[in-house]
Amino acid sequence: MAAVDPAAPAESHRPDHRQVLARIRAEQPRYQRGDRRVADAVLANPAAVIHLTISDLAAEAGTASSTVVRFCQRLGLRGFHDLKLAIARELGADTVVEPRIGSADGPMEVLAKIIASDAEALRDVTSTLDGVRLETAVTRLHEASRVLVVGVGTSAPLAQDFAYRLMTIGMHADAYPDAHVQHVAARLLGPSDVCLAVSHTGSTRETVAAVEAARHVRATTIAVTSFARSPLTAVVDTALVAGSRETSFRIEAMASRIAHLSVLDAMFVSLALRRPAAASAALELTGGVLAEHRF
Template sequence: MTAKRPADRPAPIDIVSRLQRVDQSLSPAERRVADIVTADYEAATRLTIAELAARADVSQPTVTRFCRSLGCASFSEFKISLATTLTVAAAYLKSERVFEDDAGQLARSVMTRAAAAVRDCLDQIDSKVVAQAIQALADSRRIDLYGQGGGSAAMIEDAKLRLFRLGIPVSAFVDGHQQRMSAATLQPGDSVLAISNSGRSKPVVEAVEIARSFGASTIAVTRPDTPLAAAADIVIAVTIAEDANVLMPTPSRYAHLAVIDTLAAGVAMKLGGKAREALRRVRYTVARIGIAIPTPSTDPTLLMRQQEAEE
């Protein structure tokens, strides 16, 4: 028989969100306790009930009532819940450097980090492994792309846009169930390209394992010594340190984009005339609806004027 949650206990959410939600319903004395906790969450996990009461200038029973207002049965349960929340949220609860209105300073910071990520990626990648990945993709009858989460999901969509224009059947999957189903339909001559910054996304790892079991070539862009790296045939190992400021962009995205561009350019060169013809047809078709794609030798403005004159 499943034990029922007491009617007065809130739903199980992280303790910081719970504190924000009940703040206005706390008594003045309990709010003083909350102020001490929110001033330094990490320090609060190390305080005894007596120390917290003294800092807030309240009684120990008031601290206990504060804990119960948050849905915790005791001060010990409150400390455990807070410590558990901080294991994944501590970086988000710290104030960061503020750029105020200096957009130029912010732009320099973001773009310097982006350039550094690409340089670090170039220093890390094994050119022989990259060549193997390019050859496998160029030889593929079909390419399926796997990624999950905000960053990796966006990366595989970009890879799809780069590769399908070369005339290769390409699909991108961000749903774990669809990744498994896609992997089960692959066969020798097909390829999978999986992208994961952590290398520990279980659905992606399992889909790569399934694809490999059916004979497909499996390529991973990920960190070394991770489950995904172990599951793939070809591993383009990339480790980019993330910014300590959680409000800044994730620099690994730039490294992954650089790898995708390298692979796509390499595949295009391997395919040669086939890729050029596919790209020509894409360019011609898009130009017919009034979109001029610039090339190194073509001014898109002139291209647009030429089309307008023809119409």
């Protein structure tokens, strides 16, 4: 007979996340005022919740983000992201890869539709991005003594690439892969420095913590994100919203990352144009070093 781990939860006691909407409806009459407002907002349009940030839902419910988090935890979920995933599964949306792609599509058809979706996301950038804020961000970066670029998960490669490219035009820029190191580095910045955060949702704890640490020492803070309203945009000096239509429960927001990469590229080129002599000299040195690695 197999041994039973007394610390393991019994199967019957594990929360069933497959019928989360039904559970919310059933419990709705017993909720306190804050939870009831969140429940009302969720049940009014569950499909729309999949596309919201925690700040968006809190605003619609007329509550604080912390109330939304506690509401989710009372359902046995870890947080708002889990709620969105549970709703998506219940609505049958978790099998969707891209709305226009079907199971009968071959690789070339998938490629064509993905390219069309990415092109659409890039066109959307000009309608969501504020030109004045972009100009402000470039100016602050140009004037900065140091630039710390932070991002975790799928945003980390973008952060590291941007810091590397700033370095190639003679700027002092860093992007550490470890979230704890990012947090420490942000706290070690000063008033003449910039902390730039890259985050699709703007709701990642580690990224927000790093930005708050930078604000504590009066460094300038900038965000490149997909949502105008989020915990991240609430704490930065300048928010660059480059949202794509791929703002749902999907873990890998590929189209959004392409949009963010384009914004970062525009800032890089703009900075190179503002410092032609330094950029030219640094790029020449960079080219020489890279040539040593080519056959």
